[in-house]
Amino acid sequence: MLDLAIIGGGPAGLTAGLYATRGGLKNVTMFEMGMPGGQITGSSEIENYPGQVEIVSGMDLMESWPKQAMRFGLKHEMNQVSKVTKSGDVFTVELSDGTKQEAKSVLLATGSVPKKGGFKGEKELFGRGVSTCATCDGFFYKNKEVAVIGGGDSALEEAVYLAKMCSKVYLVHRRDTYRAAPSTIEHMKACENIEEVTNVIVEEVYGDASGVLGLKVKSKETGEIRDLEVPGVFTFVGRDVLSDSLKQDDGSYLCEVNEATEVVVDLKMRTNVPGLYAAGDVRIDAAKQVVCAAADGATAAVNIIEFLG
Template sequence: MLELAIIGGGPAGLSAGLYATRGGLKEVVMFEKGMPGGQITSSSEMENYPGVAEVKSGFDFMMPWQEQCFRFGLKHEMAEVVRVKRKENHFVVVLSNQKEVEAKSVIVATGGSPKRSGVKGEDVYWGKGVSSCATCDGFFYKNKEVAVLGGGDTAVEESIYLAKICSKVTLIHRRNAFRASPVTLERAKNEAKIEFLTPYGIEEICGNDSGVTGLKLKNLEEETIKEIKVDGIFVLIGFNVNNSVLMQEDGSAICATNEYGQAIVNLKMETNIPGLFVAGDLRIDAPKQVVCAAADGATAALGAIEYIEHHK
């Protein structure tokens, strides 16, 4: 039986692997369905990890993480996990190839991915002017004009954040009413640099070899088209968490989750099931930043070491 199974090899899973193996656990396997590294490997520029002054692509940034973990004995199995189940006082990790692996403790770090709008030009300019994270990429648009697509708390809060950096923020939403909280909305309305465009949808994200140059927009009431010039567009319409491994055969989740399917954890990344930890973007209130996911992974690993020690 493994001492610890880690599911997911993004910043949270790799950091958990480092802390677990370096902390003395012997049989630790990280199950990752693709190449380790996680979402950030799709980013062309990563410049906000403390202590790493050099700007790197997400892929280059994540390469040494694996090397460091494997040096301390973390084993990597390239496999997709279907689910994690409870069996007596331990866990069973079920893989897509039908194999079942038993473990004393499990850290689930399967992350998630930002929702895409599917509008024309989005895939073409993704990472070249189209972004899903203002905290990550807002600084690249210092004193430039950007747009935000979305009507929830994230879209409105990130518009306020961007207004502190950019010269103008156009907030585009397909309805006149916003899902964002009234307090947040009021703050955005008081921000002179934010222009609200409702009820508008994006027909096309336009650009050239250098990236995004503008948007073709449609007024959804009047059916009229207008074009605006922007240097970047932030698509903030939601986030899908990869929580399928938590789901049991009867459709229930192995641990408590909220209405968005995010795992409910405490400050030690413990779920309500002893020995089961969730770290990174899959947990409630995740800031969705590499540094935060890495910290979660370390915290979860320390918790797992303590749990295994007390359940010998």
């Protein structure tokens, strides 16, 4: 039986694994279907991680984390967790390959995924000009015009990243103010080839068999439709948490979640189910920053060690 099953291999899961094994737990497995690192590996520029003076990509930042986390005995199993249940004091972790693992404690650190914008044509053209990853797909639009949809830090940061390779970037936002850090806004406004298209509603993205041909937006003030003829559209409009593994057969969740299915925890990362913890973007009130996810993982691990006694 596992002392601790960690579900998710991003900053929260890796840090929890490091602290749990270094703190004395002998049987700790981290379940992560792909390579550890988490969603941050798709970010183009990280300049606010403490101690990291140079601007680096998310991939570069996370490169050494798995090796460090596994120095003290953390095991990585490339498998996806489909469901977590509990009977008495024992958790059962059901895996996508049909096998099961029992554990004394569980940490959910599955994070989140980009939220869809919900506009016409998005689903049909996703992967054919509609993207949620500038680092992954930006190169395809070198010296071309693209549109970025969103008004938070991620949208503005990726607009700046794309502006370095694209001839022009339309920054499309439904409001005329941004939900981003002042420094991020300043960086964006300093880019001469970023045009702000604000206070608009995205009507549709359209295209043909070859992919995206353009994006239509409607002014909230005048109702006028504007056609942005771009081959690439990048959406950064928030994230959906990955808490489905806590869903039970009757549709309820193993522990308390809010309306957005974010896991409700206290300051020790404890849920209302003894032995079940959550850390990082999947929990309520998450700051959605790498340093905060790592702190959550460390906090959870310290308290799991205490819980197991």
